Amino acid sequence: MSADLVAERPVASTQEVRRPGRRVAFAVLSALAGVVVLLISVGVAVTLGPADVSLVNVRDVITNHLHLTDIPVRLSEDAIVWQERLPRALVAAACGAGLGVCGAILQSLLRNPLADPFILGVSSGASTGAVMIGLFGLGGTAIGLSGGAFIGALAAFALVMLLARYSSGGTAAVVLAGVASTQLFSALTSLMIFAFADSDETRGVMFWLLGSLEGVRWDDVTVTVTASAVGIVVALFYLQALDAFAFGEDLASSLGIDVVRTRVVLLVLTALLTATLVSVAGAIGFVGLVLPHAARLMFGQRHARVIPASAVLGAIFMVWVDAVSRVAFQPTPLPVGVGTALVGVPVFVALLLRRGAGA
Amino acid sequence: MTLHADRVSWRRGGVLVVDEVTLTPRPGETVGLLGPNGSGKSSLLRLLQGAARPDSGSVLLDGEPIGAQGRRAVAKKVAAVTQHAETDTDITVYDVVRLGRTPHRSAWGASRDDDRAIRAALERAGLTDKADRMWRTLSGGERQRAHIARALAQEPRELLLDEPTNHLDIRHQLDLLHLVRTLDVTSIVAIHDLNLAAMFCDTVIVLHHGRAAAAGRPAEVLTPQLIRAVYEVEAEVSHDDVTGRITISFAMPSRCEQPGGVPMTAT
Numbered sequence: 198m199s200a201d202l203v204a205e206r207p208v209a210s211t212q213e214v215r216r217p218g219r220r221v222a223f224a225v226l227s228a229l230a231g232v233v234v235l236l237i238s239v240g241v242a243v244t245l246g247p248a249d250v251s252l253v254n255v256r257d258v259i260t261n262h263l264h265l266t267d268i269p270v271r272l273s274e275d276a277i278v279w280q281e282r283l284p285r286a287l288v289a290a291a292c293g294a295g296l297g298v299c300g301a302i303l304q305s306l307l308r309n310p311l312a313d314p315f316i317l318g319v320s321s322g323a324s325t326g327a328v329m330i331g332l333f334g335l336g337g338t339a340i341g342l343s344g345g346a347f348i349g350a351l352a353a354f355a356l357v358m359l360l361a362r363y364s365s366g367g368t369a370a371v372v373l374a375g376v377a378s379t380q381l382f383s384a385l386t387s388l389m390i391f392a393f394a395d396s397d398e399t400r401g402v403m404f405w406l407l408g409s410l411e412g413v414r415w416d417d418v419t420v421t422v423t424a425s426a427v428g429i430v431v432a433l434f435y436l437q438a439l440d441a442f443a444f445g446e447d448l449a450s451s452l453g454i455d456v457v458r459t460r461v462v463l464l465v466l467t468a469l470l471t472a473t474l475v476s477v478a479g480a481i482g483f484v485g486l487v488l489p490h491a492a493r494l495m496f497g498q499r500h501a502r503v504i505p506a507s508a509v510l511g512a513i514f515m516v517w518v519d520a521v522s523r524v525a526f527q528p529t530p531l532p533v534g535v536g537t538a539l540v541g542v543p544v545f546v547a548l549l550l551r552r553g554a555g556a
Numbered sequence: 557m558t559l560h561a562d563r564v565s566w567r568r569g570g571v572l573v574v575d576e577v578t579l580t581p582r583p584g585e586t587v588g589l590l591g592p593n594g595s596g597k598s599s600l601l602r603l604l605q606g607a608a609r610p611d612s613g614s615v616l617l618d619g620e621p622i623g624a625q626g627r628r629a630v631a632k633k634v635a636a637v638t639q640h641a642e643t644d645t646d647i648t649v650y651d652v653v654r655l656g657r658t659p660h661r662s663a664w665g666a667s668r669d670d671d672r673a674i675r676a677a678l679e680r681a682g683l684t685d686k687a688d689r690m691w692r693t694l695s696g697g698e699r700q701r702a703h704i705a706r707a708l709a710q711e712p713r714e715l716l717l718d719e720p721t722n723h724l725d726i727r728h729q730l731d732l733l734h735l736v737r738t739l740d741v742t743s744i745v746a747i748h749d750l751n752l753a754a755m756f757c758d759t760v761i762v763l764h765h766g767r768a769a770a771a772g773r774p775a776e777v778l779t780p781q782l783i784r785a786v787y788e789v790e791a792e793v794s795h796d797d798v799t800g801r802i803t804i805s806f807a808m809p810s811r812c813e814q815p816g817g818v819p820m821t822a823t
Contacts, residue, residue, distance in 0.1 A: 310644065440651075441658050444641045450607055451638070452710070453631030453659035498647045 224502065231509035238513050239290060242520035243282040247527055250274050250282075259283070280414075288413045288421050289519040289533070290512040292474045293484055295425035297511025298432055299467040300485030301492065301503050305439040306463050307368045313486035314471040317371070317464065318378030320480035322353020323472060324406050325382045325389075331405075332393050342405065343476040350472030353378050358464070368446070371464070408481035408534030410519055417477045425508075428470040432504050435463060439500040483537040484511055487545045494548050514541070558583050558742055559622075559634060559714045564603055564613035565766075573599040575766035576613065581744060581759070583713075586737050588757030588774070589746040592787055596766040597746040598639070601716050604744065606630045617714075631659035635707035636716040637700070643691060650687040652702050653677050656709030673709050681705035681735065697728035704735065715743045721752065750778055754802050762786055775802045 243255050258278040260266040299314035307316070315321070326349020327342045360374035386406075390399055404411075432439075438459045441449040450456045474481075492506035515537070522536035558581060566574040574596045581587045589597045602608045603615055606622035615622045622630055635656065656677065657670045678684045681701045686694070694702060700720055707715055717736065721729040729749070733756040736743050747753050753760050754774040761771040762778075764786045770777045775795065783791040783804070790807035 308644075437658050437661060441655055443643045443645050443647055443655070444652075445643075447607065447638050448636075448641050448655075450627065451605055451631060451634075451636040452655060453626075453628035455627055493646070498645050498651060 227496070228505060228509070231506070231513070235290065235509060235513050235516070238516045239283075239286045242286045242289075242516050243278055245520045245524050246277070246282060248273070248277050250278055254278070255283075284415050284418045285410050285413050285519065285523075286516050287418045288410055288478060289515040291418070291421035291425045292410075292478050292481060293488070293511035293513070293515025294508040295421065295428055295470050295474050295511075296481065296485035296515075297488040297492070297507035298425070298429050298504055299471050300487075301489035301500070301507040302432055302435075302439065302463050302467050303485075304489055305442050305500065306460060307372055308442065308445065309368075309372060310490070311486070312372070313482075314467060314474075315379070315480060315482070315485070316375045317468055317471070318353035318357050318375050318382060319350040319468055319471045320475050321379045321382035321386065322356075323347070323350040323475040323480065324386045325349045326352070327405060327476075328386050328389050328394075332389055332398060346476035347472050349382070350475055351468070353382050354468040354472070356381075368460070404532055405479045407532035408479040408537070409530075409532050410478055411530060413477065421474055421477050424470050424473040428466060429504065429508050431462075431466050435459060436500040436504065438463075439504075440498075443498070479532075479534065481515070481534045481537055483534070483541045484515060487541050488514060491545065491548055559604060559615070559617050561600070561604060561610075561615050562613050564600075564610040564615060566599055566603055566608065566610050568599065573766050574603060574610070577761075577763070577766070577768045578613075579604070579744070579761060579768075579771075581714075581742050583742055584740065585758040586743045586745065586756060588753035588760035589744055589763065590748075590750065590753055590760050591763035591769075595763040595786075597763055598718055599766075600763065601636070601718050601744070601746060604714075604716055605634060605636050628659045631710065633712055634714045634716065635710040635712035637703045637707050637718065637720055639718045639722065641703060642699075645691075647691050648687070649683055649689050649691065649694070649698075649702050649705075650674065650678070652691060653683075653687075653705045653709050656706040656711075659710065673711055677705040677708035680708055680739070696723050697725070697732070700724065700728075700732055701735070704732070708739070713741055715739065715741045717743065717745045719746050719748065721747065721749065750783070750804050754778060754804065775800065778802060778804060 240252055240255055244250050244252055254270060254274050255278055257266065257268040257270050258275050261268060261270065261275075262279055296314050300312070303312040303314065303316060304310055306312075309316075323346035326345040326347070329349070330342055330345030357371065357374040357378045360377060361370045364370040364374070438449065438454045441452045441454050446456045449459075471485075488511040489503065489507045492503050492510055495510075496502040496506045515533075518536040518540050519533050521540065522531040522533045525531055525536075560581065561577055561579040563576045563578050564574055565572065565576055577596075577600060579587070579600070589600065591597050599608075603610050604622075606615065606617075606625070606627070609623050617625060617630060617633060653674050654670070657673060660673075661670065675684070678687055681704050683698070683701055683705055686698065691699070691702070704717075704720070715736070720732055720736070724732065729752060733745070733752055736745060737756045745757070747757075757774055759772060760774050760777050762769045762782065769786050770782055778793060780791050780793055783789060783793075789809070792805050792807070794803050794805075795801075796803065
């Protein structure tokens with residue numbers, strides 16, 4: 198929120214319609230509150246599950262592993278917290294933050310409130326890639342499902358950019374190319390599943406397609422947290438451009454924004470970030486579509502707020518949804534993508550209704 | 557020095573849309589850009605903004621080709637109010653006007669002058685009491701004024717307006733053009749209404765098939781002969797000796813001149 202700190206410094210004005218000082222305080226407090234809620238959410242989420250682990254134990258396990266303390270903890274608890282639940286909660290947070298930011302960027306850039314991180318065909322490309330690896334073992338174990346998904350995602354995105362490039366090249370062309378690419382790769386995935394998969398394989402693939410955080414490890418934490426952090430930091434350099442796109446590219450250009458460069462940088466950024474997250478966690482729907490809207494409804498349209506808020510809200514949301522999907526139907530885990538929709542839709546409807554009442 | 561076009565030509569999709577047009581506004585004056593639909597007004601404005609490069613000739617800003625200067629540097633001097641600049645986002649008037657500060661701010665927004673410039677622009681456009689209103693609640697006239705306030709917050713020397721009076725009622729047309737005329741900037745306004753152009757513009761340039769058919773003071777340029785040649789309509793121009801202004805009245809298209817007019821038929 199550093200952007201707002203600087204932009205909103207109190208300026209002597211004849212009219213005290215708005216009080217910049219208070220707004221800065223509000224922004225800083227919301228940001229701090231968001232991070233605190235996120236940390237608490239991760240802590241609490243880790244205690245949830247078939248084996249009872251208390252918050253105190255969670256704290257001890259974490260501080261032990263950070264070499265801050267040396268408190269005796271039962272080995273089973275240590276394993277559950279450190280090997281299973283904590284990495285899972287952190288990957289959930291990273292995916293939520295990354296998908297939230299990608300959604301916020303694409304909705305502004307493409308001027309489309311229905312844009313989500315998968316609008317560029319990335320998720321269907323990823324499934325095609327993963328299914329190819331899963332069914333045919335192409336590339337062997339060296340690439341794995343994740344590697345296949347990542348390559349497939351980038352192939353789909355490349356197709357989108359090529360199609361957009363050789364049509365008019367505007368944002369409408371990007372959206373249409375995304376739709377075409379999504380359909381093509383979905384069809385390829387279905388074709389392969391129907392033609393070659395047996396029912397067990399189908400179930401495995403379906404589970405992965407719907408988004409799943411089963412069996413994530415610390416490697417995955419490193420990958421997703423790094424990717425999301427880089428994505429958010431790059432986005433922070435384009436806050437003004439994202440604001441300026443509100444009235445379209447011509448106006449953004451007349452405000453001094455390099456429209457072509459901004460579009461290419463942000464499309465490539467969101468594609469790479471989404472591809473990375475999808476390759477680890479599958480296509481987790483809904484977060485990237487709805488959380489940016491929630492952020493806008495709560496904090497207004499300025500991207501200096503929308504981007505950080507989408508990241509923090511997305512992270513908190515995903516941590517809870519994952520915890521609930523883990524516990525709700527145990528021992529059968531629910532694909533987290535199903536959970537995001539089941540939990541997210543009512544939340545979103547509530548926000549919309551509140552907005553309608555306030556207008 | 558100022559913004560001027562020197563014999564610019566621009567070919568778009570094989571059609572010559574701007575053909576050797578020269579435009580040299582004096583600082584502070586209001587220039588009317590006239591001409592029928594498709595005569596090249598919007599295209600010329602795009603060239604003047606540096607949004608497109610002419611195929612020949614040059615657009616100079618302070619003596620330097622506009623294409624050779626950075627977009628940001630240009631945006632600090634030249635602001636544009638384009639047609640159809642709409643949004644679906646729930647943005648306040650204050651934040652719309654704040655967009656005008658974009659070229660003056662660093663990546664993480666630091667200019668201390670922002671709030672002052674935004675308030676001054678809102679005041680100038682008569683929108684101070686509507687600063688907190690949402691865009692979607694504004695009328696057409698208020699939206700145009702908000703765009704002009706946004707352009708003013710850019711603190712430009714040159715203001716380019718593409719048919720800013722479109723869809724406004726007569727009072728708002730007069731208000732808006734009066735506002736533009738009294739601004740301390742050089743304004744180039746594409747406009748359809750010849751009477752409004754005659755009222756508010758210091759000079760006009762009339763485009764016809766991309767070429768400048770005439771240029772100069774409205775009273776000298778807007779003659780029945782020129783209107784017939786460019787717009788293909790008959791007009792009478794009367795001079796008011798007190799105000800020095802002209803008023804143009806148009807004749808009915810010739811097929812309607814028969815008493816009773818053209819019979820109304822289902823076809």
